[in-house]
Amino acid sequence: MTADPIDILRTTFGFSGFRGVQQQVVDRVLAGQHTLAVMPTGAGKSLTYQLPAVAMPGTCIVISPLIALMHDQLRAAEAVGIRAATLTSVDDNRAGTIARFRNGELDLLYVAPERASSGYFRDMLGQARLALFAIDEAHCVSEWGHDFRPDYRLLRPLLDSFPNVPRLALTATADAHTRADILEQLGIAPDGLIVAGFDRPNIRYAISPRDNVTRQLQALLDEQPGPGIVYAPTRNAVERLAEKLGDGGRPVRAYHAGLPPQVRAQNQADFVASEDMVMVATVAFGMGIDKPDVRFVAHAGIPKSIEGYYQETGRAGRDGDPAVAHLFWGADDFARARQRIHEVEPARQSGERARLTALGALVETAGCRRAILLRHFGEHPPERCGNCDNCLTPPKAVDASVTAQKYLSAVFRTGQMFGTGYVESVLVGKSSERSLTNGHENLSVWGIVEGEEEALLKPVSRALLLRDALRTNPHGGLEFGPAARAILKGEAEVALVLPPKRQRRGRGANKASNPVGNPLFEALRNRRREIAQETGLPPYVIFHDSVLRDMALTRPETLSAMGEISGIGAKKLEAYGPAFLDVIREAA
Template sequence: MQQALQILEKYWNYSSFRPVQDEIIQSVLKGKDTFGLMPTGGGKSLCFQVPGMVFNGFCLVVSPLIALMKDQVAQLQSRDIKAIALTGGIKTDEILQLLDNCQFGNYKFLYLSPERLEQDWILERIKSLPVSLVAIDEAHCVSQWGHDFRPSYLKIKNLKTHFPKIPFIALTASATPRVQIDIINLLGLENPNLFSKSFARENLGYHIIKAEDKLYKLNQILQKNPESSIIYVRNRKNCHEYAQKLADLGFKTTFYHGGLPLKEKEKNMNLWLTDKSPVMIATSAFGMGIDKPNVKTVIHINLPENLESYYQEAGRAGRNGEKAFAILISSPSDIIQAENQFINVLPDVKFLKEVYLKLCNYFQIAYGEGINDEFPFSLNQFCLQYKFPVLKTFNSLQFLDRQGVISLSQEFSEKVQVQFLLESKEVIRYISLNPDDEPIISTILRSYPGIFDLQININCAFVAKKTGTSEVKVLNLLEKLKNLNIVDCFFQHNESKIVFLEVREDERTINRISKHLENQNSVKKEQMQAMIKYVLNETSCKSQLLLEYFGETNSNECGVCSYCVSKKVKKTPVEDLKFEIMNLLQQKEMTTREIVSLVGVSEEQVLEVVKKLLEYNMVSINSRNQFTIVK
């Protein structure tokens, strides 16, 4: 263990390990199979990176996340530790060269996806390499009950037969008891040492806040807590909208989503990390590998799809140990919206089969052929041609990807971003002088509100279809408008790519994987219901609810969540509050917010009393949304 501490200090500048880290590392160094359950920010990667440096040979790391692999390799290289990753898009000759480097170049870490292990020739090469440790990151993907199941993870068990004397370490930040048992069995871990760090975060208060006007509530929260924050939103459009709205309210904001060019991602990330723009508005694409200690608040505007994702994202607050908040702003329509976003877009077997057949026809692949064929791919064009709903189709393609039927690159960014630089009246003047350009420009203006204020992703295939023209003509016009300084355009040339990993067998292919689809859909529905139950529960500590979900049943109430705080607040009796509100309205007409600011109780209490006053016809609402006394 002394050598491990020396390596920790030399390469990571730490003098000691965190709780549980040292126990896990000791277990691995003794050659034992090990399972580590550590919440987000607990330092999972060091649990295999330090032993990997102690052992001779190199550590084989299996991870499903390309971005995380690249991030960890870059971090290791910055510490003068030799590491490589076999990510997608690397040609066979280059892969062979990289594997040779592992054998003869003193490399310490080889990262690869589980799908790579399904390629026999890669597995054969790995068998001949000096592997000293196998690490399985995001191990919940092994289990069909995990929130991100990938069947290719099941192949990892085969490594056990090739490396029977080498320790295996499985790590995850989110696994329920059922998933933990599944991971150990499916990976073939032999009498593993099981270590888990409590999911409890004593400094983090989980709050559910009910609000119809979420922007108003955001303004209140950020005014009260101006320190570094993350605001998670549903999609890219919301990212831009909330960034602009909060900037208009005087907050220094930036944003992050999967469709941004790499340079803009890095620029925006740096603005946030250096606190030049302390408010980050982001989709769920943001956060992987982020370890900013001084995040005061993580706010969710919409319901996440499961408690695993929520716990990971919320857990990015308060990593410095100081008081922090995880706030979910909830409105009555959120549950319907979440079901539309996550549940109603789940493909059934019939739809999956249709998408697969059309995909093969789209690329003119004959029955029994197509393996290793590679094509550029536009999701929007494909969906337009076959009148498929985009989200449901994307979920189908993603499922086929995870089943190893196809390989789908994840860059679904639009081809072009556009912002109009001139005022609307000047654009109308241009249209009057150039009537041939009017259909395309008008369609863009109608379809993309906010395009005068910020760069908006444009779906050129959609615009072309609406105007009865070609995508090329849309792009040519945008190029022309850019040259005239009417618009600012950023053309993106990173089309998605599809590689067919199996020969086309139509129904045989789909029938083989249909059981996995049904199981996955069942799990996602269960997880969504658990998320809804967590939000609607008003009789239990929020921290306890989360801990129980992850198998910790003997916890105490946290004292800092919205439920625990509400128990401490002395409620004003309804009759007293009714009298106070009526007195205020005698003086002048008021909105709910004005009443709340004067009576000093929660908006929920005020709405409860006002609702009764409306029912008894004691007050009414005028055209300015103000309450007034009925005379």
């Protein structure tokens, strides 16, 4: 007998109603139907299998790609009273977990795809009742996805061994091509696809040319006092930025594959438990965390694709409070990305070039960033969102085609062997021993840029490199790329987007956590911090900030009244309610 889902939603999770497409997904699962749900991060994907796991007899098997992510989700499930366990290589209680599964004592069992695809595990599953297969991060099954994992391809035989057990595939990031591939690979009929909107309206998107990225990132940290992630393209860049940003007074940690496993694990644990830490990391970090209160995500270089950008920035603001995603890019990012494309197998090069072109359009646009993102995923958004840098402070767009032609001419006439600094010195007529020795002061391009046009040179060089009209050789010199000819002949224009001067917002500009400065909210937060230290749980697992805000606003006088607040289920009310009631009474 399946329990009533609305009762479970209220008593276990503390919510009075479903959000978005959650009910559609849950209804299909409870009806035994196979489903692929594409839902943005923060839309409550985990509830779509956790609730059925409680409602249905048997165990829900959750296939998840990273051990750290499983352990985070395990903590959150246990905190609301769900009987859950992980079966991973680092767990020392595997025999006990298997016994609990066989005895029907688990609602959820989290495993990695490598284990799930083994014959031993399939045999074990035949020894107890199964409620559901939930395949998290399902885009990993598709070669078209941005984060392909071969072990996901081996899951189909396991799923087909239990044809009467419903399967639910979940992802936040999949375009139409990837969705079709997931459906085929996991044996889900096309009518089992549910796609929620991709919009994350609480995230403010911003993109800036990189210019002293340490200073730019420090300014962002000064504005955003909450926890955040800074993505850097290489391990060396991670180490360097972590050291420099750590000088600013905030706790900063590094994370990349080259660190010892115990250091990575400790840094990640510290970040998950913190309310103000900054993690500087390669993209290996983030998929493995389930931290809803990340207030900003910054990129110190371009991601691999719009899909990657969407997923990485989606790690901000999962609790629904305001968050910031800021990308700092350089033309050399695109040059390196093009070089990497030449190194992949020919069959994949066309798709990789298309991804890079789409990313370039996002970076260069004078229009709404969010609109470009949502159109990429097949949506039809309004022209302006009101919550990205270009909508909030519209940039100036200028036609720099003539300046671009001058720039290309200077590169050609100096022999396609000098870097940007020297080419620009020739264009503005800045004499040096080098220009005298090379005879470049006699060229027709010497000093042909002056006045206000001089300010266009750096953005023009970035634009030409981004569009592959210019490339850098191994020695740093500029040479023509395939797009140069059309620009020189006037067949392609170069429109520049000149961002307005950045307005410094001041420390703590993002006041979402306590928008009205309520002292009771801060007292409740302090109590949450104490409980977190006592229990070893991250503060957000106890209660989200939104729950504390509602407590501070409504000031419940009894446990019964506190239980009416959204996000407080029966288990949490029993475990933590009295401590928070004491804080409210003391503030009365």
